[in-house]
Amino acid sequence: MYGVDKMKLSDVGEVKVIEAILDLIRNVYPDKPLPAYDDAVAIRVSDSWVIVKIDGTSSKSSKYPWMSWSDFSYRVALGTISDIISKGGKPLGLSVSIGVPKDFTITEVLEIIKGVKELIIKVDAKFLGGDINTSNVKDYVWMDVSGIGIAKKPIPNIFRNGDLVRISNCLGLSSIEALIYYKNIDLSKAEKFLRLPYKPEPPLNFLEVCDQVTAATDISDGLYSLTKVLRRLRLDLVLSDDLPLCKEVIEFMNEFNVDALDILKYLGEEYIIVFNDPHNSLRHYPILGELREGKGNIIYKGKVVRGGWDNFKGFIG
Numbered sequence: 001m002y003g004v005d006k007m008k009l010s011d012v013g014e015v016k017v018i019e020a021i022l023d024l025i026r027n028v029y030p031d032k033p034l035p036a037y038d039d040a041v042a043i044r045v046s047d048s049w050v051i052v053k054i055d056g057t058s059s060k061s062s063k064y065p066w067m068s069w070s071d072f073s074y075r076v077a078l079g080t081i082s083d084i085i086s087k088g089g090k091p092l093g094l095s096v097s098i099g100v101p102k103d104f105t106i107t108e109v110l111e112i113i114k115g116v117k118e119l120i121i122k123v124d125a126k127f128l129g130g131d132i133n134t135s136n137v138k139d140y141v142w143m144d145v146s147g148i149g150i151a152k153k154p155i156p157n158i159f160r161n162g163d164l165v166r167i168s169n170c171l172g173l174s175s176i177e178a179l180i181y182y183k184n185i186d187l188s189k190a191e192k193f194l195r196l197p198y199k200p201e202p203p204l205n206f207l208e209v210c211d212q213v214t215a216a217t218d219i220s221d222g223l224y225s226l227t228k229v230l231r232r233l234r235l236d237l238v239l240s241d242d243l244p245l246c247k248e249v250i251e252f253m254n255e256f257n258v259d260a261l262d263i264l265k266y267l268g269e270e271y272i273i274v275f276n277d278p279h280n281s282l283r284h285y286p287i288l289g290e291l292r293e294g295k296g297n298i299i300y301k302g303k304v305v306r307g308g309w310d311n312f313k314g315f316i317g
Helices: 014-028 069-086 106-122 173-182 187-194 204-208 223-233 247-256 260-265
Strands: 041-045 048-058 090-100 126-134 142-151 164-167 216-218 235-239 273-276 287-293 298-300
Touching (some): 069 106, 069 216, 069 273, 173 247, 173 260, 216 223, 260 298
Parallel strands (some): 090 126
Antiparallel strands (some): 041 048, 090 142, 164 273, 164 287
């Protein structure tokens, strides 16, 4: 890390920051059976594994203008739930810490909590308390959500060369919002598409097959989060020519003249699980692609897919 530790975070990026933190805490970090850089941590308790995760963001970076506070909080909480599920964990509960402006009303605070409660009910978990603070900035909310789950056998994100890769649901709904926002598409013309990705369903269907899987991760940060995993494993993901895009995404592409590379570039909060299929037996789940030796690239029809979000560098185009 010499030479990097004095640089600004906006110059080095999120990955280097995480590497520096892990170097500092490595001797107190439980890196088995889930390695460092995985989506969550696993701690053995009796005959089971407790899956622990915390995730967070701010309204400045994660709330589109058309979203309610309930939409925002639901999705922050879903990031934590999705990570727990990707490790084969049944969610047990969430704790929430929020920072809100002093001029917020109780109604607005309760709107934030309602989004978390809605998700907790969907996954049959419990609300495990929390904390509330002031953000000291007008219209600025920060939010962190910690969660625990229980698993029989945690699933690491250690994919292998030759793995057939599937996903728990169709792809691309998050790109609709991102493209509308970043490409300044007329909201009145795109209104029918806007409600689609507000509160995605948690990927509970993955728990039905997780005992047949040996590697899994979530892509709640888009395909960019997957490239970080692939780079560490020295693998490339060659996407299927027939991308498993949601039908609404295909309709959006046709209506606004958007191609598949744009959809892949702007993927963000997908909240679906990416996993291997060692025996090619999980055929009711869409194929995303196949892994081969490489440098951490995602390739579609011979082209390297660019895009993603880095918390310190921003959007990577």
